[in-house]
Amino acid sequence: MQNPGNKESLIRFIEQKAREIRIDIVKMTAKAGSGHPGGSLSAADIVATLYFGEVLRVKPDEPDWPDRDRFVLSKGHAAPVLYSALAGRGFFPADWLDTLRQLGSPLQGHPDCKKVPGVEVSTGSLGQGLSMAVGMALAGRLDQKDYNVWVLLGDGECQEGQIWEAAMAASHYKLDNLIAIVDHNGLQIDGRVRDVMSIDPIDDKFRAFGWHVFRVDGHRVDILLDVFQQALDIKGKPAVVVADTVKGKGVSFMEGEKDWHGKAPNPGQLEEALKQLQAV
Amino acid sequence: MRTESIRERFGLAMLELGRRYPRVVVVTGDLMYPTQVHHFAQAYPDRFYDVGIAEQNMIGVAAGMATCGKIPFVCSYANFTALRACEQIRNDICYTNLNVKIAGLSSGLTYGVGGPTHQSYEDLATMRSMANMTVVVPADANAAEAAVFAAYEHDGPVFLRLGRGPEPVVYDRDASFTIGRACQLREGQDVSIIANGPMVYEALSAAEHLEKAGIDCRVYDMHTLKPLDLDSLRSAGLETNLIVTVEEHYIIGGLGSAVLEGLNELGVSTPVMRIGIPDLFPIIGPTNELRAHYGLCADNIVRNVKAALSSI
Numbered sequence: 001m002q003n004p005g006n007k008e009s010l011i012r013f014i015e016q017k018a019r020e021i022r023i024d025i026v027k028m029t030a031k032a033g034s035g036h037p038g039g040s041l042s043a044a045d046i047v048a049t050l051y052f053g054e055v056l057r058v059k060p061d062e063p064d065w066p067d068r069d070r071f072v073l074s075k076g077h078a079a080p081v082l083y084s085a086l087a088g089r090g091f092f093p094a095d096w097l098d099t100l101r102q103l104g105s106p107l108q109g110h111p112d113c114k115k116v117p118g119v120e121v122s123t124g125s126l127g128q129g130l131s132m133a134v135g136m137a138l139a140g141r142l143d144q145k146d147y148n149v150w151v152l153l154g155d156g157e158c159q160e161g162q163i164w165e166a167a168m169a170a171s172h173y174k175l176d177n178l179i180a181i182v183d184h185n186g187l188q189i190d191g192r193v194r195d196v197m198s199i200d201p202i203d204d205k206f207r208a209f210g211w212h213v214f215r216v217d218g219h220r221v222d223i224l225l226d227v228f229q230q231a232l233d234i235k236g237k238p239a240v241v242v243a244d245t246v247k248g249k250g251v252s253f254m255e256g257e258k259d260w261h262g263k264a265p266n267p268g269q270l271e272e273a274l275k276q277l278q279a280v
Numbered sequence: 281m282r283t284e285s286i287r288e289r290f291g292l293a294m295l296e297l298g299r300r301y302p303r304v305v306v307v308t309g310d311l312m313y314p315t316q317v318h319h320f321a322q323a324y325p326d327r328f329y330d331v332g333i334a335e336q337n338m339i340g341v342a343a344g345m346a347t348c349g350k351i352p353f354v355c356s357y358a359n360f361t362a363l364r365a366c367e368q369i370r371n372d373i374c375y376t377n378l379n380v381k382i383a384g385l386s387s388g389l390t391y392g393v394g395g396p397t398h399q400s401y402e403d404l405a406t407m408r409s410m411a412n413m414t415v416v417v418p419a420d421a422n423a424a425e426a427a428v429f430a431a432y433e434h435d436g437p438v439f440l441r442l443g444r445g446p447e448p449v450v451y452d453r454d455a456s457f458t459i460g461r462a463c464q465l466r467e468g469q470d471v472s473i474i475a476n477g478p479m480v481y482e483a484l485s486a487a488e489h490l491e492k493a494g495i496d497c498r499v500y501d502m503h504t505l506k507p508l509d510l511d512s513l514r515s516a517g518l519e520t521n522l523i524v525t526v527e528e529h530y531i532i533g534g535l536g537s538a539v540l541e542g543l544n545e546l547g548v549s550t551p552v553m554r555i556g557i558p559d560l561f562p563i564i565g566p567t568n569e570l571r572a573h574y575g576l577c578a579d580n581i582v583r584n585v586k587a588a589l590s591s592i
Contacts, residue, residue, distance in 0.1 A: 066349075113376055121347060125371050131337045132372060135344020135352075142305070142326060143348070162368075165337035172332075 007225075010053060014221045017088060018048035022250045023277050024084035024097055030270040032101035035109065038260040040081040042185040042218070042245040043152060049224040050150060051085040057147070060090040063117040069147050070120045070136050074129025075154035075183060076110040077262070082119065083107050091118035127160025129153070130180060134169050137178040148232065149178045156188030158199045164209065170238040171210025179231045180211075180240040183218065185247035187258045206240045218243025250277055283446035287385055289421035290442055291316025293428040294353065298324045301432060303351045307331060309338040315355040315385050339365040339382075343372035346380045351432065358384030358441055362403035373437045374410040381431045383440045388477065388528030389557070389576070390443035392567040401557045405533025407439040408506040414459060415505040417441045417535075419480035420450045423503060426457035434459055441477065445567065448481040450501070460504045462512040468498030471585055472516035475526040476502045476535055479576060483526050486581035495585060505535060508542045517548035522588055524553045528576055531556035553588050555581060 021044045029035035050056050056069045073082045080100065087094045092106075099105035106115035110124025121132045133151040140147050157163065170178050182202065190196045199205070203213045212234045214227045224243070231239040247261070248254025251273040265273055298304050298320045305327045312318045312330055321328040331338045335356065342352035354361060361369065361384045373380045384403055391398045408415045414434060418424040424442055431438040438459075450465070465480070466487050475483040480501045487497035498520060500512055516523055523543075527535040536554030543550065557574050564570070571577055575584075 121343070122371065122375050125367060128336075128340050128368060128372055131340020131368075132344035132347070134337070135341040135346075136348055137344075138329065138341065139345045139348035139350050142350070162334075162336040162340070165331075165334035166340065168334070169331050169337055169341065 011222050011225065014048050014053045014225070017052040018044045018221065019277060019280055020088065021048055021081060021084040023274060025080045026251065026265055026270055026273040026277070028080050028083070028097050028100040029264040030267070031098060032264060034101060034264050035080060036077040036262050037080070037265065038187065038247040038254055038257070039075060039154060039183065039185065040078045041249045041251065041254065042247045043078050043081045043183045044249065045219045045221055046152065046181055046183060046224060046243055047081045047085050049221055049228065051089055053221070053225050055228050056150065058089070058118070060118070063091060067145055067147055070133070070149040072120055072129045072133045072149065072151040073111060073123055074151050075126065075157055076123030076129070079107070079109065079111045082111060083116070086116065086118040089118070092116065126154065126157040127162040130163055130166035130170070133178060134166050134173070134175065137170070137175040138173060140177055147177070151178070151180050153180055153182050155182055155184045155186065155199060155202065156193050156196070158182065158202060159197050167206065167209040167211065174236050175238045176235050178238045179228070180238065182240060182242045183245055184242050185245045187247045187256070187261065189258070189261050191258055202242055210237055212237050212239040214239065214241045216241060216243055218245035219249055250280070252276060282449045284421035284449050285446045286421055286424050286443040287314070287316045287445070289425050290383065290385070290428065291319050293425040294355070295319040295323055297428055297432060298327065301351070303349065304432065305329065305345055305350045305352050306355055307338055307342045307352050308355045309333055309335050309360065311356050315383065317355045335360045335365040336368050339368035340372050342380045343376070343378050346378040352380050354380065354382045356384065357398065357400070358387035358403040359398065359400035362400065362406050362439065366406050370410050374412045377412045377436050379435060379437070381438045381440060383442055385442045386444045387441045388443065389562065389570045390445060390567055392565050392570040395564050396561045399562070401530040402533065403441065404505055404529045404535070405537070408538065412437055413506060414438045415441070416459060417476040417503055417505055419477060419501050419503060420447050422449065422451040422453045422455060423457060426455070427503070430457050430459050443478060447478045450481050450484065457503070460507050460509060462509040463501040463503065464498060464512065465501055466497065466499040468496040468520065470496040470520060471522045471524060471589070472498050472500060472520040473524045473526060473581065474500045474502050474516060474535065474539055476505065477528050479526040479528055482576065482578045482581060485578035486585070489578060489582045490585055493586065495589065497585070502535060505538055508538050510542055510546060513539060513542045514546050514548060517543055517546065517550040520550070521592060522551050522553065522585070524555065524581065524585055524588070526555045526576065526581060528571070529556055530559065532559060551588070551592060553584055555584060
């Protein structure tokens with residue numbers, strides 16, 4: 001990973017990486033002819049900040065390094081955003097990205113940790129990643145290791161009861177080595193989260209479960225960099241960053257449209273999307 | 281007939297396992313005392329996690345710990361694991377082939393008075409259908425203890441189906457126990473009775489009765505339901521005229537089903553009679569009375585073997 005120098009240039013660097021991730025997301029899903037661009041694009045700035053903002057301590061040439069920070073993509077359908085970041089960091093060759101969802105490809109629609117270096121656990125069925133992250137954080141404490149466990153949740157995913165079982169456990173065990181991020185894009189398959197089954201007030205819910213809650217703009221890399229550092233500084237309890245995002249962010253005709261949850265762009269739409277993303 | 285409590289021995293085995301192997305952690309869901317892992321909890325409090333009444337989270341936490349090199353033993357009830365957290369076992373553990381062991385106690389009709397919410401007759405069907413899963417059903421307290429250590433030695437997910445209260449002792453404490461290899465407990469030329477769990481004792485009793493009637497039965501303890509011991513099954517099919525399976529599980533999806541599938545794969549067409557819990561939600565009652573009510577007892581095995589032989 002190149003050294004971006006001072007903070008301003010680090011922010012520019014992450015923003016550039018987020019653009020590249022978005023370009024990968026639309027290209028990959030267009031080539032595959034299916035996939036989840038909306039919830040991948042909404043998470044691009046978050047994931048770029050984690051992987052390119054010197055937040056996650058990982059070694060691409062040693063993916064099983066025991067002291068690494070763990071990143072759990074609990075909203076597994078956003079696999080393209082993770083694949084792009086991992087390829088960008090050199091966990092696997094970038095040409096794998098062209099194989100998304102093809103017969104026998106390691107890059108499945110939902111990530112398989114046995115097939116993709118850098119993927120910590122296999123996810124896709126929503127609600128299960130936070131529990132596994134709790135297990136990793138407990139193991140780290142037991143082994144007196146200083147790694148942190150990061151987990152990215154969807155806002156719709158927070159409708160799953162298991163999220164709250166895990167949230168209860170994380171604060172019960174005072175897991176300050178666990179940081180959750182909610183990609184709060186407001187949309188799910190059937191419509192707006194608030195219409196389908198409201199999770200509001202999500203901040204108060206986590207607070208009531210004993211978490212330290214941050215709420216930020218999930219597309220402001222400078223703010224994300226700061227809040228992730230503040231989250232690491234919280235002691236004696238887990239921290240959650242509720243990141244307000246726009247589903248489909250960066251591609252005008254996808255933004256805020258639930259129909260882009262699980263639909264690939266056609267060639268014309270891809271061309272338009274790339275034009276917009278490359279013009280930024 | 282000497283009996284010994286399955287769960288008491290299980291709890292002591294877990295204590296010894298913890299003493300020997302520092303990578304072992306125990307995860308439970310408010311069933312520390314019913315599964316008797318309070319011994320482990322007292323001796324190794326920092327390796328013991330009671331996540332409360334939250335079984336889905338219980339499985340996920342165990343999976344997460346396994347990714348970090350721990351060897352979690354999830355100690356709960358059979359239905360609260362194999363059924364309540366079925367999908368978590370599949371996705372979080374089996375899919376990734378993680379080294380998590382699940383001890384499902386109170387299985388079958390062993391909590392007979394508790395009613396169907398606390399019994400399990402579907403657990404073996406769900407657990408054995410999952411790729412990477414090994415399914416073990418010990419016959420008695422000695423086998424349960426041996427199975428705990430065998431599960432530890434086995435690299436990968438194991439579902440250990442255990443009962444609850446006292447059961448007749450079948451094995452000596454030093455009897456060998458190898459996952460995947462059935463134990464032939466009795467020689468015989470006419471009939472093969474294949475059982476597992478507490479039904480092994482009933483099968484042995486039935487074989488003794490049948491001997492008096494001039495029927496020569498061999499008895500297999502098919503303690504590993506998956507992978508099934510096809511070599512033993514082939515011998516049973518080729519060397520005897522009738523196979524009878526006996527299990528404390530629905531006849532759908534358990535031992536009887538596995539035996540039929542195995543014989544089909546082997547191309548062996550020996551007649552099979554399945555004895556198990558019928559396709560209904562059972563009435564309640566003390567375990568042994570309830571077993572007898574559904575024919576999970578030596579007398580009924582004897583009756584069925586005689587009837588089947590007369591119709592072959």
